[in-house]
Amino acid sequence: xxxVPQGAIFDDMVELKGDKExxxxxxKIISALAEENDLKDVDIND
Numbered sequence: 001x002x003x004v005p006q007g008a009i010f011d012d013m014v015e016l017k018g019d020k021e022x023x024x025x026x027x028k029i030i031s032a033l034a035e036e037n038d039l040k041d042v043d044i045n046d
Contacts, residue, residue, distance in 0.1 A: 003036045 008029045016022045034040070
């Protein structure tokens with residue numbers, strides 16, 4: 001099972017639509033998901 005930390009649900013990502021810092025903010029969300037689930041080297045290249 002995947003643990004989804006607060007602030008990292010899909011709706012949180014959708015809210016970033018149009019944000020000029022979307023890549024950085026998505027990376028922060030993905031990093032939180034990765035950390036919570038012991039995943040490594042996760043990066044969304046924009």
